[in-house]
Amino acid sequence: MKQIGVAILGFGTVGAGVAKGLLENRDVLRERTGIDIELRRVADLDTTTDRGVALPPGVLGPDAAAAIADPAVDVVVELIGGTGVAKKFVRAALEAGKPVVTANKKLLAECGAELFALAAEKGVDLYFGASVGGGIPIIRALRDGLVGNRIETIYGILNGTCNYILTEMEKAGKPFDEVLADAQKLGFAEADPTLDVDGFDTLHKAAILAALAYGFSPDVHALPVQGIRGVVGARDIAEAKALGYRVKLLAVVKRDDDGLELRVAPTLVPESGMLGSVSGVFNAAMVKSDLDDWTLYYGRGAGRLPTASTVIGDIADVARALAAGTHRPFAVPVSASPVRVKSLGESRSRFYVRLALKDAPGSLAAATAAFAASGVSIRSAVQRGAGEDGFATVVVLTHEAVRSSVDAALGKIASSGVSGAAPVCLGIEG
């Protein structure tokens, strides 16, 4: 039986998970791949903290360069994170002709082109399946299962913190701040939750999925992103629920002949559909492709062992290729005909609009006239009795419309003097 030696760089949360998986499931991997994958080196500056994994004697050491150079190491697994030493060691491994597996989304996003070029030059593999989606095989699906499909739509619930918060806000009817504080206590949210709750983590993941689907590198800084903090309130979650929808922080990637929609925003999805059933810290990606129609991939989008599972899947891929004396290159493809990214105003969907209208004759007529004048067709409208502030709540669901037309209608309503607080406008997908 062929033996493949593995070095893990970075003995943190995921590193310890990968070590545990490789050690405890070595027999399973042998049975399924016909290869004996052995953990031979773990490099981390901290060689004393107990990570709850019993490494064989002599495996753990502080010197990553030595681990890479060790002739017993065939595959290098980078789990340090960031773009500093992580990049240095990935380059060193590739230069040494050793394939690399990484879960480093930031490294891939910022240095991907350079590193894929180096891997290609050296004829070795650089795999990154766990960089998006943790334990969910969405990168693998785009690479392998859907390889023969043109991708039309990707919807992603890609951030466990946000999905947990939204699920709890709906269940308990609690405001964002309170649920965030609970999530922080439970370890489901970072002390500084900005990257998660303001949508940037989801956006970075969406950009990588779009790159894989369409062979181009979107400029993340130019993409529309809206998080859940300060945007989604218990009020809209309840209104959506009454109409049969749930609010999810959704990555939307939709292509038509005019170009590509690529954005992140709180979005209504049908409560009884697959996306509406993704709750708590679980994540999912739902893909529409020309041959396979709708497929969905669901699981834990983060966490020590689920992420380790995906990293180990990549290690097994690389090991199978090495054992066959070859490699199986996979890089972000580069399309000959790059796709145009649409502006937010060009995007098309159905919309949920909550208006505060003066409780006076003609208010609703003025609002609906504004939609009509902007070419937005209303599917349903519900008006509730006015509150103490003298404003009635009107919830409008539109038929499919162009975002700029909806914005124009909202502008007309604002300037007509019939409205109170600023309207809430969320897309409806799925």
Added chain:
Amino acid sequence: MKQIGVAILGFGTVGAGVAKGLLENRDVLRERTGIDIELRRVADLDTTTDRGVALPPGVLGPDAAAAIADPAVDVVVELIGGTGVAKKFVRAALEAGKPVVTANKKLLAECGAELFALAAEKGVDLYFGASVGGGIPIIRALRDGLVGNRIETIYGILNGTCNYILTEMEKAGKPFDEVLADAQKLGFAEADPTLDVDGFDTLHKAAILAALAYGFSPDVHALPVQGIRGVVGARDIAEAKALGYRVKLLAVVKRDDDGLELRVAPTLVPESGMLGSVSGVFNAAMVKSDLDDWTLYYGRGAGRLPTASTVIGDIADVARALAAGTHRPFAVPVSASPVRVKSLGESRSRFYVRLALKDAPGSLAAATAAFAASGVSIRSAVQRGAGEDGFATVVVLTHEAVRSSVDAALGKIASSGVSGAAPVCLGIEG
């Protein structure tokens, strides 16, 4: 750019879909794999019927053996079906040293060991990703993404005909026969629906998934199977719904230290969960594994283009290996420690039991005493007023129990003389 030539044997529904996909998405495959995959031969005895796919001139012919022997053909795709000529041609291709992709579940189930052995002897690949799940990458998930995991549970909604019928029975409150007739008119059910509605198709698929997960060949004829015909009525669908459940024809594969549960039966799943949200002809497989926890794979489990999508994914895998001058063997693994399959009586789950009890003092007490005496703990019990027949309906949900204990309780109730029509007993999972 490397070129790989493909021959399709069998120009039926899926064959035409694969041809269409390879022809129309050749550019996509080139961009993503760096390989030019060309359809060079299509063999079918019927060379005249229009399948709605325009093949290049000279590609279609009646002679499968000639297609296999053609030096321009590098990969042979078997889409004839059955175990007659299909087996002959698969053997011929492997003998000729050419990798084979097939979607033939029956061939795999009946002749898998022999064909995998031949493929291994000849050093070529035999891929079968579309043999279970159509457009859903569940075989791929077990092979690749979850390769480093011990599989604990697989739940499968694996038959589109049954799921369509159950969904429509719930939506319309119609009886089985009526919905089946509609489904046949719409092309969602065969004229002879036995394989589908009596559960055998689901069982065969479950057996293949269990084989992949545990490295053994279950004896399909010895496994417990219950379909939906004559088992699931509108009544139980409504009772389940009132309790927050849906009835699905579920493949259950569950392993613990005592052995493996492997069965197919109508089963209650939570309405708001992922499995409960799989409706219509869509299918899903949900897997619990030791590292990755729960993952789910959803899509169209059958159909021309979804199945073609998976076949093309396999073709691309084989082409990548061929282009690298190697192969990437994948067979059903053979475990050194085969798992014991439990009897139905040993299986453990929660249960839904609907009883008809005489509307007389002591009936409910006798029934609940029977559960208690058999060691089955009741989670909830609802009694409805008696019907005109003088029997009251009692719906019992149990805590987790052993099936044989529940059967013992039902036996006691039957012999106590308090019950009318035979009870309905369905498992609850998820």
